Amino acid sequence: MxxxxxxxxxxxxxxxPFGAHAGKTLDSIKQKGQVACGVHTGLSGFSQADxxxxxxxxxxxxxxxxxAAVLGDASKVKYVPLTAAQRFTALQSxxxxxxxxxxxxxxxxxxxxxxxxxGTVYYDGQGFLxxxxxxxxxxxxxxxxxxxxxxxxxxxxxxTDYSRxxxxxxxxxVFEKIEAATGAYFSGRCAAFTTDASGLASVRNxxxxxxxxxxxxxxxxxxxxxxxxxxRGDDEWFAIAKWxxxxxxxxxxxxITQANVEKLAAESTDPVVMRITGKSxxxxxxxxxxxxxxxxxxxxxxxxGEMFERNVGPKTPLNLPRGLNNQWxxxxxxxAPPIR
Amino acid sequence: MRxxxxxxxxxxxxxxxxxxxxxVVAVLLVGFAVWFLAHNTLENMRARGIxxxxxxxxxxxxxxxxxxxxxYDALDPYWxxxxxxILNTLRVAIIGIGVATLFGTLLGIGRFSANAIVRGLCYAYxxxxxxxxxxxxxxxxxxxxxxxxxPVAEPVSVGPFLLxxxxxxxxWWVEGRWSVPAPGAFSMEGGxxxxxxFMAVLMGLVFYTSAFIGEIVRAGIAAVPKGQVEAASALGxxxxxxxxxxxxxxxxxxxxxxxxSQYLNITKNSxxxxxxxxxxxxxxxxxxxxNTGRAVECISIIMLVYxxxxxxxxxxxxxxxxxxxxxxx
Numbered sequence: 001m002x003x004x005x006x007x008x009x010x011x012x013x014x015x016x017p018f019g020a021h022a023g024k025t026l027d028s029i030k031q032k033g034q035v036a037c038g039v040h041t042g043l044s045g046f047s048q049a050d051x052x053x054x055x056x057x058x059x060x061x062x063x064x065x066x067x068a069a070v071l072g073d074a075s076k077v078k079y080v081p082l083t084a085a086q087r088f089t090a091l092q093s094x095x096x097x098x099x100x101x102x103x104x105x106x107x108x109x110x111x112x113x114x115x116x117x118x119g120t121v122y123y124d125g126q127g128f129l130x131x132x133x134x135x136x137x138x139x140x141x142x143x144x145x146x147x148x149x150x151x152x153x154x155x156x157x158x159x160t161d162y163s164r165x166x167x168x169x170x171x172x173x174v175f176e177k178i179e180a181a182t183g184a185y186f187s188g189r190c191a192a193f194t195t196d197a198s199g200l201a202s203v204r205n206x207x208x209x210x211x212x213x214x215x216x217x218x219x220x221x222x223x224x225x226x227x228x229x230x231x232r233g234d235d236e237w238f239a240i241a242k243w244x245x246x247x248x249x250x251x252x253x254x255x256i257t258q259a260n261v262e263k264l265a266a267e268s269t270d271p272v273v274m275r276i277t278g279k280s281x282x283x284x285x286x287x288x289x290x291x292x293x294x295x296x297x298x299x300x301x302x303x304x305g306e307m308f309e310r311n312v313g314p315k316t317p318l319n320l321p322r323g324l325n326n327q328w329x330x331x332x333x334x335x336a337p338p339i340r
Numbered sequence: 341m342r343x344x345x346x347x348x349x350x351x352x353x354x355x356x357x358x359x360x361x362x363x364v365v366a367v368l369l370v371g372f373a374v375w376f377l378a379h380n381t382l383e384n385m386r387a388r389g390i391x392x393x394x395x396x397x398x399x400x401x402x403x404x405x406x407x408x409x410x411x412y413d414a415l416d417p418y419w420x421x422x423x424x425x426i427l428n429t430l431r432v433a434i435i436g437i438g439v440a441t442l443f444g445t446l447l448g449i450g451r452f453s454a455n456a457i458v459r460g461l462c463y464a465y466x467x468x469x470x471x472x473x474x475x476x477x478x479x480x481x482x483x484x485x486x487x488x489x490x491p492v493a494e495p496v497s498v499g500p501f502l503l504x505x506x507x508x509x510x511x512w513w514v515e516g517r518w519s520v521p522a523p524g525a526f527s528m529e530g531g532x533x534x535x536x537x538f539m540a541v542l543m544g545l546v547f548y549t550s551a552f553i554g555e556i557v558r559a560g561i562a563a564v565p566k567g568q569v570e571a572a573s574a575l576g577x578x579x580x581x582x583x584x585x586x587x588x589x590x591x592x593x594x595x596x597x598x599x600x601s602q603y604l605n606i607t608k609n610s611x612x613x614x615x616x617x618x619x620x621x622x623x624x625x626x627x628x629x630x631n632t633g634r635a636v637e638c639i640s641i642i643m644l645v646y647x648x649x650x651x652x653x654x655x656x657x658x659x660x661x662x663x664x665x666x667x668x669x
Contacts, residue, residue, distance in 0.1 A: 085626055089635055092388055113633040114388035145526035146406070146506070148617070151626045160404045160414045171406045171527070173537060173617040176626060180615060187486035188505050189536060191526045232389040 025097055025230075025237035026070065026288055034076045037063035038096035041081040043178075044202045045312040045320075046102050046122075055079050058311040059100040062121055062228060062245065065297040066098060069244045069289055074300035083177065084153045088113050091231055098241055100228040102196065104154045109229075118242040120227045122312075123324035123333050125220030126158045127197040129204060132215050134191065139168075139219045146171045148190035150178045155195050158222040182207050192217075196224045198312060198320055205317045240287050247294045249336035251276060251303035253327055258302035265295050276339050283339055294339070304334065381636060396632045397422070403627055405619045407535055418628055425624030426645055432538065432620065433607040433649070436545040440606060441599075443550035448557025449583065462554065470551035475612050478544035482616040485536035493523050502528065509533040537618040541610060549606050556598045560591035592664045600657035604650050611646070621645050 029035055039047035039059055047057035055077075064074040080096050091099045092114050102124075103109075105117040128147070130136045139162070149155050151174045163170040173190055175181035182203050185193035193203065197220060204211045230241050251257075254273055256264055265277035274280040278291040285291065301307055305327075312320045326332025351357065385392050401421040404414050408424045409431060450462035469477070486505060490496060495504035500520045502509040509521035512532035521531030564587050572586045613620045622642055629638040 085630055088630075088633060092385075092390060108631070109633070112391040114385070114390035142526060144524060144529070151614075151623065151630065153630065156403045156627055157631065160402060163404065164414060170404070172404050173406050173535075174619060174623055174627060175617045176614050176623070180617065184482075184486055184617060187483070188491055189486040233387065 025234045029070060029097055034078045035067045036078045036080055036096040038080045038082045038087055038090050038099040038101050040101045043199060044206045045318040058307050059102060061301040061307045062100050065248055065301045066244050068300035069293040069297040072296055084150060091115055098228055098230055102226045103229060105225045105227050114232045115229045116232055116238050117227050117229045119245045120225040122226045124196040124198050124224040124226050126155055126222040126224055127200055127220050128192045128194050128217040129200045129214055130192045130217060132213050139217050140166055142168060142191060144169050145191035146173055148173050148181045148185040148193045150181045151176055159194055162221040201318045201320055236288060243287060244297055246336035247297060247339055249304040249334050250339055251298050252305040256298055256303055258298060258306055261295055261298040394637055396634055421624050425619060425621035429610055429620040432541050432610050436542055436606045437603050440546045440549040440553055444553025445557050447550060447554030451558045452561060466551045466554050469547045474544060474548045474609055477548055478540055478612055478616055481543045482540035485540050495523060507533045507535040508539060537616055540616055541613040541618045545606050545609055549602055552602050556595055560595035561587055563594045564590045596661040600654055603653050607649050608646060
């Protein structure tokens, strides 16, 4: 347990009780002039701060797009770095407006934590990272192995399930901070480190002395749809957060990019593009936003495909294939309901 | 002199009445504060759709625990997972208290040694270990165990005792016979092992706390009047007997009260184990909290566990203190 969790619990105890607060989040964001966005403390490709304190990553880009759509300025985001254990309490207590921190969408979380997941930014699965010199080719060969894992995530349970199902009797060593877990793995305390495959790629790329010395095993042992979540009880804000993500995905489907969005908004005669850019129907008004909300969002961070390529795609150090995260008409799972 | 009447005693000017009134007001205020916090928390949680209650303790935990004193399976309920965590906390605290006391007493006595090297070593040890924050010491020992020790496949061995990244492995009585540890593919097979996490927590706690205990013992010994030792010497008692029969029994009276605080500190500091992956009660509660989202409940359990262990330690030590205290007649 750490100080922040405790203080957030105290905040929950002291906060004045309130009834329904529909629409309040958008009002308070406009009043504050910034979106408070809960992010990972440092996971390359997803969210990390550079030496100047500028944040980047696919989770961060979503927050920027949201701020651009709501406030018209992608820089008006207040980043709140959170550990896995702190994240839900931070959202529940109102410290953040949106949790965009590679969080797995599960029934328990959706139904009992007072939050709503808005969609999936990255379809992931849990995997294992092992030293290349151990010559392990499959997770099923790791009988009795110790496995380093970070607490406060779905990974502990997945590991247990997999170990039971395959009678592997793996022994977890559970750390509160991901740095401690990876540190123990790299020192050789554990035979493997486990987390979402994207996280493994990030850890291998950022923390291994020589990334080639470590192998990500082929087995993915779970489904990990990672997505942002909002607090329950504010359906208007829920809708805005959802449709900004859908809009970014649909923008890719219709080839609206950061570079051409303004030109398309001015010139395109394609009815779908005109709707997305707010040239024909005013979808923004329905959400409580400006007419050109999607133009601002795409102008800020590009469409979903551009976000992927810039942060985690094959040209980045993470080198993650598009795979499940491709558009639905290109063999992937990213399918946005239509903006109309 | 006129005695005040019984009726007059309960006037506003009566000290007893005002005292009672203030106490009632204080109790009411505290009661209201507790009620307000509890009510508010529940109200806020309900408004935000956060489920609460301790019913989750009966549900299956669903996660494995690296080391356990009792048989534990992932399908066991949460309360059993918490029990494993509590036992792990108690294990490191009790062993830590025992070893730190022994070590600290030797240190304290060593500070009075006639040998300058022993005196100097004890002094240097005390000043080093009590002035470095305990969290750093835990991380240091863990680093030593995980970085410096050899991999499982090629352990350092003294007879059947093996030291490797899997920890300290030793022969153990398993299913009616002695089982001797041997390196397996990923872990030590056979025997029993103390994991690096356990050893690092134990060593961190023991080295840190024994420095304080050493100082307490030193103060206790210094508090015994010099005449007592001289008298013992005059009777011809050898040095060892002097320490055991004359100095320590008198020093204990000064030592016990501050020693109690150190015992409480060991128990509470063991919660730092979560930083290096030892599955103590805080670590288990962390995992449970994140699986169930019952933050208030899990934090309450942790607080209750530490409160109960600390109060029992204090009760026991107070009883012992009464026993060794000077019987005043």
